[in-house]
Amino acid sequence: MxxxxxxxxxxxxxxxxxxxxxxxxxxxxxxxxxxxxxxxxxxxxxxxxxxxxxxxxxxxxxxxxxxxxxxxxxxxxVPEGKTAKNRVHLDVRAAEGLDGAERMAALERECTRLVALGATRLERHEAISLLQGGHIVMADPEGNEFCLD
Structure with missing residues (x-):
């Protein structure tokens, strides 16, 4: 190789x-x-x-x-609209270096800003472990899912 x-x-x-x-x-x-x-x-x-x-x-x-x-x-x-969940999505890093309540507060602030721009808040997920911190699932104005992470 x-x-x-x-x-x-x-x-x-x-x-x-x-x-x-x-x-x-x-x-x-x-x-x-x-x-x-x-x-x-x-x-x-x-x-x-x-x-x-x-x-x-x-x-x-x-x-x-x-x-x-x-x-x-x-x-x-494209002529057709979105019909199903994205198979690939963007993770927008909005709380790098933060964890716990501080991390979620930073994500909530960014979520509020993006909703004002036309995004939709879909789900909030709390941290599961040190390797999987909390995140917020959102959708852009055309419904494409992305995560604030």
Missing amino acids: GAMTVRDIQVTFDCGDPGALAGFWAHVLGYVLQPPPAEFDTWEDALAAMQVPPERWNDASALIDPDGRRPGVFFQR
Whole structure:
């Protein structure tokens, strides 16, 4: 077996409104919208120059980590809505280094902030052990589950 190659990844969401969902996740993650190609001031200018019809301008949106260390997040429009539980979900680290009541208080504060942005609180789970701390299950505005952890 040869040497393993480490690869960058991008997380992709199928969704109904890429622009709106990208805006939500930008606030959750502290990411920014991917800038348009260097020769354009706005995505609208770029898409018009690429002759993309205006009704297709919200077919996709992308976020990047402003520090360039974490994976990109891509949102693509699909015709069908979400119908079942996610098989893969994001764990948003909102209480790193904390445990017990302090951890859960930090998660509750972040939960409150995200509900104000359009998320839905689904379930709170108390800590089971040192290896499995408490967490809060939430859903983004299109129903995709994620955890505050």
